[in-house]
Amino acid sequence: QEKEKIVASISNSPKPPAERITLTLPVLNAARTVVFVATGESKAAILKRILEGDEENPLPAALVQPHTGKLHWFLDESAAKELTVPFEKHSIL
Numbered sequence: 001q002e003k004e005k006i007v008a009s010i011s012n013s014p015k016p017p018a019e020r021i022t023l024t025l026p027v028l029n030a031a032r033t034v035v036f037v038a039t040g041e042s043k044a045a046i047l048k049r050i051l052e053g054d055e056e057n058p059l060p061a062a063l064v065q066p067h068t069g070k071l072h073w074f075l076d077e078s079a080a081k082e083l084t085v086p087f088e089k090h091s092i093l
Contacts, residue, residue, distance in 0.1 A: 002026070025063055032069040036061065041078040048082040 002008050002024040011019050028034055038047055049055065050062045051073070064071065073087075080087065 025060070028064045029066050030069075031066055033072065034064055034066055034069065035072045035074065036064075037074045038079045039076045041081065043075075043079040044082040047073075047075065047079055051083060052085055 003026060005024055006027045007021050008024050009019075009021050013020060046059070050059055053059075053062065055062070075087075
């Protein structure tokens with residue numbers, strides 16, 4: 001929800017590490033390129049929410065939409081298995 005600062009300190013994150021700093025949405029959305037990488041079946045449901053959801057309170061990753069830059073998602077088949085939106089499929093060598 002931060003709209004002014006470029007970096008925010010987190011002291012009670014539910015995911016490790018509990019204390020950290022993070023780039024805020026203004027920085028990410030001003031970037032030339034933003035890349036997300038997700039692997040594994042355990043990410044499938046959350047990726048569906050992020051990439052296809054229409055939630056009143058979307059997850060933070062769903063709010064990353066670079067104003068003039070590019071957004072790339074790199075997913076393995078297990079992570080992408082619940083997606084219904086079209087996406088490019090590339091094989092690994």
